[in-house]
Amino acid sequence: MMLLTYISIFIGFVFLIGSVIGVFRFKDGYQKMQAVTIATSMSLFWFALGTLLYSLDIVIIVKSILIYLFMLITSAVSSNMLVNASLDSGIPMIGEVNLFPKGGEKR
Numbered sequence: 001m002m003l004l005t006y007i008s009i010f011i012g013f014v015f016l017i018g019s020v021i022g023v024f025r026f027k028d029g030y031q032k033m034q035a036v037t038i039a040t041s042m043s044l045f046w047f048a049l050g051t052l053l054y055s056l057d058i059v060i061i062v063k064s065i066l067i068y069l070f071m072l073i074t075s076a077v078s079s080n081m082l083v084n085a086s087l088d089s090g091i092p093m094i095g096e097v098n099l100f101p102k103g104g105e106k107r
Contacts, residue, residue: 005053012046015039028094030083037079044071 022035048068052061 001053005050008046008050008053012043012050015043015046019043029086029091030093033079033083037075041072041075044068 016039019036019039022039023032026032026035045068048064051064055061055064
């Protein structure tokens with residue numbers, strides 16, 4: 001069981017490092033926000049799974065699940081709000097982004 005815990009936490013660190021690499025690699029703030037949001041959600045899942053496997057106490061298991069669900073919801077909502085505020089304030093995207101591939105308006 002401890003081996004699964006260590007593997008789970010290691011996978012979480014791999015996703016977290018991927019998030020950091022995404023911040024430095026991507027040029028656009030919008031791309032950076034996407035990399036951070038997705039990788040952080042995945043790393044938090046693996047950290048929570050490692051905590052669940054490590055602890056057999058039901059209180060810690062319930063707390064880990066609640067923390068994961070709270071962070072999953074608030075991370076997506078906050079990044080969506082930041083992107084919408086950035087678009088509304090006129091911060092440009094680098095390159096052309098076609099949100100409607102079969103015609104329609106381009107942003």
